[in-house]
Amino acid sequence: MSARIGVVTFPGSLDDRDAVRAVELMGGEGVPLWHGEADLRGVDGVILPGGFSYGDYLRCGAIARFAPLMEEVVGFARRGGPVLGICNGFQILCESGLLPGALIRNRSLRFVCRVVHVRVETTQSPITADVVPGEVLEVPIKHGEGQFVAAEDELDRLETEGRVVFRYCGPDGEIGDAYNPNGSQRGIAGIGNEGGNVVGLMPHPEHAVDPDVGPTGGQALFASLLSQVLAGVP
Amino acid sequence: MRFAVEVLVTLKPGLADPQGRAVESALPALGWTNVSAVRVGKHVRLELETGSERDAREQVAQMNDRLLSNPVIEDARILEVRGIVEADR
Amino acid sequence: MRFAVEVLVTLKPGLADPQGRAVESALPALGWTNVSAVRVGKHVRLELETGSERDAREQVAQMNDRLLSNPVIEDARILEVRGIVEADR
Amino acid sequence: MSAAPVPEPLHRQLGLRDDELDLIRESIERGPNATELAMYAVMWSEHCSYKSSKVHLRTLPTEGDAIIVGPGQDAGAVDLGDGVAAVFKMESHSHPSAIEPYQGAATGVGGIVRDIVSMGARPVALLDPLMFGPLDQERNRWLLEGVVAGIGGYGNCIGVPTVGGEVRFADPHSANPTVNVLCVGFAPADRLITATTHRPGAGSLMVLYGATTGRDGIGGVSVLASASLDEGGGGSRPSVQIGDPFAEKLLIEASLELVGAGLLEGLQDLGGAGLTCAVSESAARAGLGAVVELDEVPLREPEMEAFEILTSESQERMLAIVSPANLERVRAVCAKWGLGIAVVATLEPGGELDVRKAGATVARVPALSLTEKAPEYQRAMRPVASDQDDPTFVTFDGDLGDALVSLLAAPNVASKRWVFEQYDRMVQGQTVAGPGSDAAVVRVPGTMKGVALSVDGNGRYGSLDPYLGGAHAVAEAARNVAVSGATPLAITNCLNFGNPERPEVMWQFAEAVRGMGDACLALGTPVTGGNVSFYNEAEGSSIWPTPVVGVLGTLADHRLRLPSGFPGPGLAVYLLGESFAELGGSEFAETLLGTVSGTPPALDLQVERRLQDLLQEAAAGDLLASAHDCSDGGIAVCLAECAILGGHGFAVTLAGDMPAHVLLFGESASRVVVAVSPEREGSLRGLAATRGVPFARLGETGGPRAVIDGMIDAPVAELTDVWEQAIPRLLGEA
Ligand SMILES: Nc1ncnc2c1ncn2[C@@H]1O[C@H](COP(=O)(O)OP(=O)(O)O)[C@@H](O)[C@H]1O
Numbered sequence A: 001m002s003a004r005i006g007v008v009t010f011p012g013s014l015d016d017r018d019a020v021r022a023v024e025l026m027g028g029e030g031v032p033l034w035h036g037e038a039d040l041r042g043v044d045g046v047i048l049p050g051g052f053s054y055g056d057y058l059r060c061g062a063i064a065r066f067a068p069l070m071e072e073v074v075g076f077a078r079r080g081g082p083v084l085g086i087c088n089g090f091q092i093l094c095e096s097g098l099l100p101g102a103l104i105r106n107r108s109l110r111f112v113c114r115v116v117h118v119r120v121e122t123t124q125s126p127i128t129a130d131v132v133p134g135e136v137l138e139v140p141i142k143h144g145e146g147q148f149v150a151a152e153d154e155l156d157r158l159e160t161e162g163r164v165v166f167r168y169c170g171p172d173g174e175i176g177d178a179y180n181p182n183g184s185q186r187g188i189a190g191i192g193n194e195g196g197n198v199v200g201l202m203p204h205p206e207h208a209v210d211p212d213v214g215p216t217g218g219q220a221l222f223a224s225l226l227s228q229v230l231a232g233v234p
Numbered sequence B, C: 001m002r003f004a005v006e007v008l009v010t011l012k013p014g015l016a017d018p019q020g021r022a023v024e025s026a027l028p029a030l031g032w033t034n035v036s037a038v039r040v041g042k043h044v045r046l047e048l049e050t051g052s053e054r055d056a057r058e059q060v061a062q063m064n065d066r067l068l069s070n071p072v073i074e075d076a077r078i079l080e081v082r083g084i085v086e087a088d089r
Numbered sequence D: 001m002s003a004a005p006v007p008e009p010l011h012r013q014l015g016l017r018d019d020e021l022d023l024i025r026e027s028i029e030r031g032p033n034a035t036e037l038a039m040y041a042v043m044w045s046e047h048c049s050y051k052s053s054k055v056h057l058r059t060l061p062t063e064g065d066a067i068i069v070g071p072g073q074d075a076g077a078v079d080l081g082d083g084v085a086a087v088f089k090m091e092s093h094s095h096p097s098a099i100e101p102y103q104g105a106a107t108g109v110g111g112i113v114r115d116i117v118s119m120g121a122r123p124v125a126l127l128d129p130l131m132f133g134p135l136d137q138e139r140n141r142w143l144l145e146g147v148v149a150g151i152g153g154y155g156n157c158i159g160v161p162t163v164g165g166e167v168r169f170a171d172p173h174s175a176n177p178t179v180n181v182l183c184v185g186f187a188p189a190d191r192l193i194t195a196t197t198h199r200p201g202a203g204s205l206m207v208l209y210g211a212t213t214g215r216d217g218i219g220g221v222s223v224l225a226s227a228s229l230d231e232g233g234g235g236s237r238p239s240v241q242i243g244d245p246f247a248e249k250l251l252i253e254a255s256l257e258l259v260g261a262g263l264l265e266g267l268q269d270l271g272g273a274g275l276t277c278a279v280s281e282s283a284a285r286a287g288l289g290a291v292v293e294l295d296e297v298p299l300r301e302p303e304m305e306a307f308e309i310l311t312s313e314s315q316e317r318m319l320a321i322v323s324p325a326n327l328e329r330v331r332a333v334c335a336k337w338g339l340g341i342a343v344v345a346t347l348e349p350g351g352e353l354d355v356r357k358a359g360a361t362v363a364r365v366p367a368l369s370l371t372e373k374a375p376e377y378q379r380a381m382r383p384v385a386s387d388q389d390d391p392t393f394v395t396f397d398g399d400l401g402d403a404l405v406s407l408l409a410a411p412n413v414a415s416k417r418w419v420f421e422q423y424d425r426m427v428q429g430q431t432v433a434g435p436g437s438d439a440a441v442v443r444v445p446g447t448m449k450g451v452a453l454s455v456d457g458n459g460r461y462g463s464l465d466p467y468l469g470g471a472h473a474v475a476e477a478a479r480n481v482a483v484s485g486a487t488p489l490a491i492t493n494c495l496n497f498g499n500p501e502r503p504e505v506m507w508q509f510a511e512a513v514r515g516m517g518d519a520c521l522a523l524g525t526p527v528t529g530g531n532v533s534f535y536n537e538a539e540g541s542s543i544w545p546t547p548v549v550g551v552l553g554t555l556a557d558h559r560l561r562l563p564s565g566f567p568g569p570g571l572a573v574y575l576l577g578e579s580f581a582e583l584g585g586s587e588f589a590e591t592l593l594g595t596v597s598g599t600p601p602a603l604d605l606q607v608e609r610r611l612q613d614l615l616q617e618a619a620a621g622d623l624l625a626s627a628h629d630c631s632d633g634g635i636a637v638c639l640a641e642c643a644i645l646g647g648h649g650f651a652v653t654l655a656g657d658m659p660a661h662v663l664l665f666g667e668s669a670s671r672v673v674v675a676v677s678p679e680r681e682g683s684l685r686g687l688a689a690t691r692g693v694p695f696a697r698l699g700e701t702g703g704p705r706a707v708i709d710g711m712i713d714a715p716v717a718e719l720t721d722v723w724e725q726a727i728p729r730l731l732g733e734a
């Protein structure tokens, strides 16, 4: 039996097919879900993929969060179901209040597409449960609005509760402004919710599983997600 | 009744404003060194049909919270609510 | 003297406004079916030091044309120029 | 007594000549009304009718085994085998970009993407050849930043990766930047929508879907594309439009779903000349006429006049030809993607377009008269003498190492990372090699096959000798495809020139087309389509004659793709091809001697063909570890780039009967630097000898330095910094 991972397509989603392909390459079953149908099709986990839902007009993720399917996703998350938001998906999770903080325009004001390093900060997430903390992964980023911001006390809480899942870093795991591609506070690339079952990250692990077209830092994350789901761990 | 409404959405004061900073840093090269505190916000203009100005304000306040701004990072305020007669349009 | 200036930059009337349209078409799903003519513009607030309000207006008008907007597609207008004393800041 | 000025007749105000008005009268057998005049004006504009270029374009070779669709349709198509077709075409959006760089470039992407979609193909890659004036001018920096942001803003948002392009800088492009965009799409070969596969009959409906129609872009074609900037002035300004990439994304998905479900009898994008062009081309192609109901067109603004609705170039619209039986299913697919539809016309026998508004006919003209019967001109030509002072014979006593550094920092040569990092190059998950490679390689989904793509143009060569400019553009783009190990199959092109009414410009154009044609014949790469951008001039001075060529090739197994950089130490470095004393038109002459003069390098097309054949054979046999062609900056820059890209230095010796700077920086054509593992050297030498390609063993890779014996010795890290940071430094960011 393979894990069934739903990938939601909103109008303007772009990396939805890529996420399905990544799930399948790693041995899971990718299940396309449509924003307009309030039906999760019994999936074991949900990915909100990258892209520009509704053009990212007004604010990234601002309109997508009202999609009929999102109510189901929110319920699924509240029940402890694993939900992964990648890039635009991360923005949607923040807009819908499943994750704290917000993503604003990159410090450079420019879209940036490059392969970066991120350091795994915790195993308390479905995509890092099987990864060694401190491990450095190579994954691409591609976004114009990926600067993570939150109030200081919120940031402190994320740190003390161990909910910072990824931080931008150098090739050897060193943290510093030079490795921060968008100005995110405290170099944060990804965070989790209180229950540890909802994760959002700006980098694109789905573009880091097929060695023919990119780095492979995403393999360990998808492997972890699939094994967690199969083990029935939220 | 039809109303024309203007809303201003700005980043919360404490937050860094990348756009504002970009404008600010471009100015000296153009010969302006006397400008500071640049903040860039969003301005939304819309029209709506309601029974009264009060209703209009109430609805727009809700729209501000739910859609037009993200209260985590932004403040939204109504700049103006103006009744319009069809001839104005 | 120090002035606080507010500028509004909007797309020229004939032009399509994709942002405005996106907002407009999102509203009915949230239960608001009475909204139309949504246009999204940019609001810039800045402070500047000049000799007089006249100078301030003149400089901002130039900044509007050269940096804050592209007159080919946008209109920029000064909403307000207000003298500020240091205590206000 | 002062006479009031006689108002210019309407047809002239619309850019139509007196003899063109006569032609119109002949076609419709009466005098045209204003609406009809507007329709002819947009359709017979240079931009839509190719009236000055057609006679020359017709000479280009267009046939080949792999060609499925040649010029004459929205885009050309080639057969990739296994039932897959690649559709590709390039277009310019230079004029709007000159006044509003972000939206001008963004809408340029939108337009070419719709061309690909209208063939029934999914857009899979974009490439963007660009030219600007020098970056020491603020306006040029503003243009570069805006154009790049616009291409990224649109391309990134519709989920089509930008996998390659070109950026060059030259003073003549200051007033008029050159913005070209190439789009490639894939489709099942049996589902392509072409004039021959899809033939609608009378009674079929023309269904407009996508965005609403506004007053934007009215007359954009005739005003923006047929008048130079200074004449157009303020008047042409409102013609720039705002791109809506989100609407485009919906349009792409809805269109492909309609095509996939077999619901369409035809599909046409709305671009230049808007509805007039789409309706007349669709009708003419079907050999029919149509009744067009303007009242059915969804408008963004109230009270638009007939001519406005007919010529509006509002973006993000498509026209589908649908049999009435399928209309409801078409409506449902569009609704799923949030798009409204409108039945705006019905095909009718007879060949006439009957355009109606408020129940009355407002225009009645034969569809063919707007399209195929547009005028054609054999315009006067006069050869231009270029500066023949050949820099090859100027003495140079500067430091050769410093010269290399200056060349690596020259914006034409320097890394374009600043540009391409603003583009999503990986969405869709098939980008084997993205920007920064000699050729981009995109995998054909579900296969091992790769499609290799390169765009090239060299305005410097074009200005000195337009024939060679055209020929070199083809040879260099094909060489870039060949060094990646792929087989060049076909080309598309965008021809960027000044005012064709000037005999000098027309001569340059004809020469460039002749050069392109000769090179295409020799290299076996037919022309599948392209675009001509004239009137790129202001205040009487034009851009450099710049033919830009895009070559598409195939790689049977993308894993055999060759990188450009040296992949490791201990490899033998070979030069394939021969060096001559040729510094004319070189980057060295421009950057270090301050002159663009002399004759561009000679090009022996048979030699070029042999070199490219050898590269494909060597790559297929896995003989090579890397390959990189010598272009701007000659062999010295080529070697330095191999080291920078691969992260490994080299030590080589160059021999040649010429001054060191000519040997290092001369730009002789048909040369490639390859790295070979020692055990394959014998095979490579044998193969090169059999194929008649001259070769020389230059030395080995390895170490942290770039060493050319007795001439240059520099740390690779230093060269890397210079090359990587040059453009950010010029923009004041590093
Ligand atoms: N430079 C060229 N070389 C070959 N074919 C060309 C060239 N320029 C234009 N064409 C062909 O002429 C036709 C009309 O071009 P264009 O008007 O750009 O297409 P569209 O109508 O799709 O906008 C196309 O088939 C195009 O491929």
Ligand SMILES: [Mg+2]
Pocket (backbone or CB within 6 Å): D073, D074, D115, D269, D271
């Ligand atoms: Mg077309």
